[in-house]
Amino acid sequence: MRTFYALIKNNLRISIMHKPISFLLMTITPIIVLIIASKLVSYSTTFVNVGIADGDHSRASEAVTQIVGGLEGIKVFYMDENEVEANFQSNKINAALVIRSGFQNGLLNNSIEKLVVKGNEEQNVYTLLQAILKNHLLNLRNLGKISGGDAAVFENAVGNYIASSEFVEKTSLNDLYTEYNNSNIFVGFLILFIFFNSSAIANVINTDRERNIYARIFLSPAKVWMYYLSNVLCNLVIVAFQILAAVLSMEYFTNTSIGVEPGVLFLILFLTALVAVSLGTFYVSITEEADAASMISNFANLLIVILGGCFIQVELFPKLINAISYISPARWAMGSILDLQQGLTLGDIAGNAFLLGGMAAVILAVSVIITSKREKKFRSLS
Incomplete structure (x- = not known):
């Protein structure tokens, strides 16, 4: 040797x-x-346009909407799901968050479903949006788990989560x-x-x-x-x-x-x-x-x-x-x-x-x- x-x-x-x-x-x-x-190397500090189609209309979907709206550099456009593709084609939005009916029920059953983040393949902004949302979605799922399936308890916990100092800290998507x-x-x-x-x-x-x-x-x-x-x-x-x-x-x-x-x-x-x-x-x-x-x-x-x-x-x-x-x-x-x-x-x-x-x-x-x-x-x- x-x-x-x-x-x-x-x-x-x-x-x-x-x-x-x-x-x-x-x-x-x-x-x-x-x-x-x-x-x-720098990028434009203009707003990233995000379309949100909320088909669940629940406290959980409202919380996710607030989270996205709380990001610096984000401009939110509310629309129906069937309008998303047309808004991509017209370049009105760069990314879209589609929340379908049953999203909150999924969280109450310890499952993250009925939520889709879409984006142009030429731009990876939507992938960053996915990364930011991931931890919040896991936290919401945990709230659904500890609430024991009780919608009232869950919605109250979600309200406290949104009001917490953790959420107040803004994240700049442009940065x-x-x-x-x-x-x-x-x-x-x-x-x-x-x-x-x-x-x-x-x-x-x-x-x-x-x-x-x-x-x-x-x-x-x-x-x-x-x-x-x-x-x-x-x-x-x-x-x-x-x-x-x-x-x-x-x-x-x-x-x-x-x-x-x-x-x-x-x-x-x-x-x-x-x-x-x-x-x-x-x-x-x-x-x-x-x-x-x-x-x-x-x-x-x-x-x-x-x-x-x-x-x-x-x-x-x-x-x-x-x-x-x-x-x-x-x-x-x-x-x-x-x-x-x-x-x-x-x-x-x-x-x-x-x-x-x-x-x-x-x-x-x-x-x-x-x-x-x-x-x-x-x-x-x-």
């Missing part, structure tokens, strides 16, 4: 100490992008919209750097081949699997450090909020890094020269992040491109973050997390198979 540790140290030294400027740039550039985005967009730009760039940096570190193997260092492995106690595994672990350590630096910088050195807990964000990005490192190893396994691996990885990684919606929302893609984009690990990473912004929990996106981990495992397994065949051929020739 001493040889294995020595290989890890050597990989870290080559990746960091031999290219300190490159390592520093790859670490701080996403942070610089975040700072620039938070300072320069939240700006922060989420700025932070998503930052995350998109960070994912881009994760893929490109992982491929660059993995390409050290091809560089060693060209310098005949790779061949010397067979004359030392080191095994080929040790060499490859040390490169993968070194890659993960460096990328994890850069992700941690970026996430902590966003949390403590800027006023930008992504609406996701730092630990959860780190986990999603680290799972993305697992896929990126596996892909970097795959690029190396199918090439023999550093330039060839670099050219293939640059093209493939750029395609992955574009299809992943890192810079353009996937909702804007044509249907065929949208369908193809599901093969991009970046799409699942960005999708997980957007889901969390809308109020979903870590448990709700567990499927995405397992999928990213599965992608990494499959790609790495394919790389191992290709590499094993190559090494057998190399040994027979040597």
Whole structure:
């Protein structure tokens, strides 16, 4: 194992100490992008127009209407449900809250139903409205539960909830919209750097081949699997450090909020890094020269992040491109973050997390198979 540790140290030294400027740039550039985005990117402070169709006409639906009306930057338009689509078409509203008959009864039966938030796919304002309403709806459901199904007790509790200091604190939807967009730009760039940096570190193997260092492995106690595994672990350590630096910088050195807990964000990005490192190893396994691996990885990684919606929302893609984009690990990473912004929990996106981990495992397994065949051929020739 001493040889294995020595290989890890050597990989870290080559990746960091031999290219300190490159390592520093790859670490701080996403942070610089975040700072620039938070300072320069801004959105109009005009009102977000929300249509409300209340078909329940209950104390609970009235409370939800008050909650939405209490948001800063919101202009409410009351309408019937059959008028919602026409108002979207005329651009009178940007989002709509439809409350159907039976909403309050559902809360009394410990269920959140008969409420729908609608919006234009080109604008994600409605997703922020969903995120804000989620906690309030959970609180209303809890009130229905503790009221024991008694409508009078429930309505009195709802009145007290609306009058509470928790509700009085206003939330600016414009500020939240700006922060989420700025932070998503930052995350998109960070994912881009994760893929490109992982491929660059993995390409050290091809560089060693060209310098005949790779061949010397067979004359030392080191095994080929040790060499490859040390490169993968070194890659993960460096990328994890850069992700941690970026996430902590966003949390403590800027006023930008992504609406996701730092630990959860780190986990999603680290799972993305697992896929990126596996892909970097795959690029190396199918090439023999550093330039060839670099050219293939640059093209493939750029395609992955574009299809992943890192810079353009996937909702804007044509249907065929949208369908193809599901093969991009970046799409699942960005999708997980957007889901969390809308109020979903870590448990709700567990499927995405397992999928990213599965992608990494499959790609790495394919790389191992290709590499094993190559090494057998190399040994027979040597």
